[in-house]
Structure formats: C-alpha cells, structure tokens
Amino acid sequence: MAIMPRESRLDLRGIFLSGECSLTLQTAAVQRHSEASSGSGPKKEVQLHLPEAVRVVEAFIGEYASGKSELAINRALELRQIKESVTLVDLDIVEPFYTLRPLRELLQQKGLTVVAWGKEDAFGLGETGSLVNPAARWVMRRTGDIIMDVGYGVHGAAALNLVEGAMESPELKVWTVINVGRPMTSTVADIVDYVRSLKRVDGLINNTHLGDETTIEFIQQGLKIITESAQILGVPLVYTAVDEKLEKHVLASALGRSEVKFIHRYMPKARW
Amino acid sequence: MEKPVTGTKKVFMTGNETVAWAALAADVDIMFGYPITPQNEIMHYWTRLAPKYGRQFLQTEDEISAGFTVCGAIIAGKKAFTATAGPGNTLMQEPFSMAEAMRLPTVAIIQQRGGPSSGTVIYSQQEVTLTTYGGNGEGHRIVYSTASNQELYDYTIKAFNSAWKYRFPTFVLGDGYQAKMREPLEIYDPATKNIQMIKPAPMVGLPGQIGVDREPQHLCNIYSLEEELYEVVLRVQAEYEKICPELVEYECRDCEDAEILIVSHGVVSSSAEDAVIALRAQGIKAGSFRPITLRPFPDQKLREILASGVKKMLVVESAYGQLVRLLRQEMYGMTVPMETLMMPGVGIIDADIMSKVKSLI
Secondary structure: OOOOOHHHHHHOOOOOOOOOOEEEEOOHHHHHHHHHHHOOOOOOOEEEEOOOOOOOEEEEEEOOOOOHHHHHHHHHHHHHOOOOOEEEEEOOOOOOOOOOHHHHHHHHHOOOEEEOOOHHHHOOOOOOOOOOOHHHHOHHHOOOEEEEEOOOOOOHHHHHHHOOOOOOOOOEEEEEEEOOOOHHHOOHHHHHHHHHOOOOOOEEEEOOOEOEOOOHHHHHHHHHHHHHHHHHHOOOEEEEEEEHHHHHHHHOOHHHHOOEEEEOOOHHHHOO | OOOOOOOEEEEEEEHHHHHHHHHHHOOOOEEEEOOOOOOHHHHHHHHHHHHHHOOEEEEOOOHHHHHHHHHHHHHOOOOEEEEEOHHHHHHOHHHHHHHHHHOOOOEEEEEEEOOOOOOOOOEOOOOHHHHHHOOOOOOOOEEEEOOOHHHHHHHHHHHHHHHHHHOOOEEEEEEHHHHHOEEEEEEEOHHHHOOOOOOOOOOOOOOOOEOOOEOOOOOOOOOOOHHHHHHHHHHHHHHHHHHHHHHOOEEEEOOOOOOEEEEOOOOHHHHHHHHHHHHHHOOOOEEEEEEOEEEOOOHHHHHHHHOOOOOEEEEEEOOOOHHHHHHHHHOOOOOOOEEEEEOOOOOOOHHHHHHHHHHHO
C-alpha cells in the first residue's frame, strides 16, 4: 500500500476499513496534495485497501440546526467520488419540503440519488406533519451506500424505526452532530445529557461553527468540549467538520493535527 | 436562580430559538401559546428552557385563549408573551384588541406565513395589515419588523420594555424565513448593555383602601355610551401620537443622494441593501429605506428623504401591497411616483430588485 498523504486519509475516514480488496483512486484531497507537492508534474495514484463489498450506511442525527443535513450531503458526495451508487435520504418528517428539497436537483447533478420530496409532491399537503416518504421507508432495499439525514421532529435515532431494516443493519453507524456554538449543547454536561437521551449513538462529530463568523479558536474550543464529552460517553469523536474556506488556517494550526474533514456549505442555498 | 444568559456570548441559532432565549433574558415569567408553524420552535425551546430558570408555560386550547391568558397574566402582574402566525394571528386579534382597549403590555412574536389560508405554512410578508391594524380599533400598537436573528434577539428584549413603558400591545414581526434561518449572533444579559428591564407590576389587588388610600383601578374594556368611547379613543390617540417620536425606528442606506429609493421592511430589506451596493457599483444612484417600526411609521424621516431629490420610490415586499397600503396611508400627499415589486409568498433576492430598478430608469 502506498503512503497516503494525510488529507486523503481524513477524507476517506469511515470507508477506509480493514478489508483486503484494493482499489485505485484519486480523491480531490490527494490531488490537492499532489499539486502542492509536485507542482504541475504527473498526479500520483494512491493504492488503497478497501473492502469493496462493504456498504456504508450512516445516519446523521443531532440537535435542531446542528448541521446534520450539511454533513450528510458532504458525506454522500465524498463517498460518491469512489462509489458508484450513493443514496442520500431526507428523513425530516416535520418539514419534509424544506430541508433537502431546494438542493435536490443540484445534488442529483453531482451524481447522488436523492430521496426527498419534490415541489410536485408538496401540492396541497400544507401543514401535514409526520409524513413518511414511502421511498425513504424502503430505502435500505436499494444497492449502494445509504446516507440518512435524520431531520428534526423525532428524537435522535427514533426516526430510523421508520426505515425498514435500518436498525437491524449491521453496517449502520449513527453519528451525532454537535455544534458547541448552539446554546443547548455548549457545555460538557449539556452534551452528555443530550447524547444519553438519544436512542443510539456510535460516534460524535464536532461541527462547532458560527457560520461566516467561525474562528479556528472557536472550533478548537468545541473540539476540547466534545472530546471530553465523548470520553465520558465512551463513544469516539469521529472527526471535526470545518468549512473548506478555513482549510489553510486549520492546517496551519494545532487543529490540523486532529481528524478534520473540510466541508462545502450547501445549506445556505436551501434557506430553511 | 441561575441567569439564563450572563455577560455576552457568541452563538449560532435559528430565529425561533433566538426569541426563546431573548424572552428568558428579558425576565419573562410565562409564555402562553398554541402550536403553529413557523413559530413552533419558540414554544419548543421555551418549554425546554423555562423549567431550568423557574419560568412557566401554558399551552391553551387555541389562539384566542393564548391571547387572553397573556392579558390575564399581565393584569396579575406577570411579564407574559405569546407567539403565533397566520390564522393564529387572525384569532388573536380579539385579545389584542382588548389589550389595546385596556392598555395591556402584551408582547406577541409573529412569524408571518402565507395567505389567504388556514394551512399555508410557508414564508410570506402578508401579516403586515393584520399586525398593524388587525383589531377593531385604531391600531394603537407598537410593531417592530426585524431582519436578522440578531435583531430578533434585540427587538424581543426591547418589545417587553416598550410594552411595559408605554402600555400598548407590542409585536415583533418576523417571518417564516427568519424563524428558521440559522445565523451567528451575540446573546447577552440586558444589564451588560445598560438595558434596565422594566419590572412588571399587578394591575389588580393593589394595596390600600379604594377611596381612602387610592383611586379605584379602572381596567375598562366595555363602554356603554358613545361619548364615553369617543373621549377614551381621543385620549389614547393623543397619548399614542405623543410617544411616536420616541418610538419610531428606521434604517437608511445611501439615502442622501438617492435618485431611486427602495423601500422595504423585514428580511427583504437585506436584499434591498445588497441591491443598493451592487447598483451603486454600476453607477446607479439607489438608496434603501427600511422602516423598523411599522407602527408607528417613521413617515417624517421618509418625507425628508423623498424631498431631497428622490425621483422614484420602489416599494418591495413579499406580499401584494400590504406595505404599499401602509405607505399610501402614512405618506399621503407625497408627489414622488411609487413603483412596486410585489412577490407574495416568495423570497426576494438582490437580483430581482436590481432588474426592477433597471427597468425603471
């Protein structure tokens, strides 16, 4: 196995498992690294050992406005770089027409299969709450990777009960997204209480930010609080998500030595 | 009891959540409400937070009751509020009218939604008429139209002080977008900004013997004689007019030499400001005027601006003429031609405004 630059290791976290099949790929992060290290020279190919058959099934849960949709979108697109079939599922049952709907077309153009209500499905439904998209209910029957954006309305992983076969899936990972900038999850005690109230959590994601006013110090503060919370809870801190605009600053700081994923922000285009 | 907000703190929140925190910071005792989109998270967050800080909540059987229970709590000396939208705002006009009549400092957060409808939950700016003049009275109300989560925090706090100082029903007029918008903002304990929160006081059960120690407390909502009502309304109108100069608030951008003046309120005004910046960069002398108080309306300032060389006024709103009607009424006699960009139910972006402006010059 070739030596991988750190960015690609980070970008592939979660699918870079211990299987034995090998796969040749070149991720955007690797490309960035190659360009930076070898100027305009030939791009390196990186050999990865990837269990081809391993299917990724992940659910993003968390407090209202914690960044679930944003991280689910980014994760699905990241997987799509190396996987043929990736389905992104909108499981918001309270406001099913507002989360991923405005982005559906864009994400489909980027190669994702998006299971979300469309404008044409919304006619006349008004304030109908608790509406489960039949396509979402049976989504586990699809082949390929499944990324679930568990919208608000149901506490924690409970919405996964609405997806046939999800909770029984051996591949399922439930990530809880936490932004320390949100007052309800700003302290270790609050985070521990909150996560304990959820049905199932396999790991925490530090998504601490203040929108356009995010600073490296603020993310680091979040990392410290969430790391401590994760230790108390006995679950791993999976990674820290950071707006790609801050990449240069992150890599130049101590934060660059931790597990970081750079994300593109799509949700500002969604309004709700 | 622990303070909900100490000092200042940078946070990332939705508009609805912001309102709940602001009400806590403003020392509100109790919220009454009935669920309705898009204000639900105000109640959700209030109910999650209130027990921790010794505050209370009552979900009533409908919005009529929510409005009247706010009135009752206030009479009993509690700082109380409600939040609603659309048809909930329609139903609450009866209690709001009683509050106008009895000079009760009610506070209501209105997260506007589309209409006409009982079940349209989406964004709109179609509750301007209802919130400013919806009652069976003269619109003796204070209405702040906010444009960001920071303003939702600031003006929710301010609304309680304005209500208790002037004793007129006070409204914070947001909308479906602001309710759900996620933005960074600074939350603070009002004391750190030298804002003294006015303490509520009961209006009934006062100490002392009536006729001996004090005058009787008349909290009248019913007038049997026409002359009596006439006197009361004229007196309240005079009091309202007197405080208008202290209350009016507005925001201007590049108004000084503007030839085309964009007038908008609430969340639309941020698009208007972006449009002005872009139009100025293209050499077009545009300006933006945003009334923050829709009641009382900052007509005097707008008249001054219009008189300083404005050739055309463009009124922009996510409604079909509700701000336009308010302007026609408040700006009666103005000679600057009024053009409109009315897009009920949909968000308006800078590009929409820019192309309209260009079509006018």
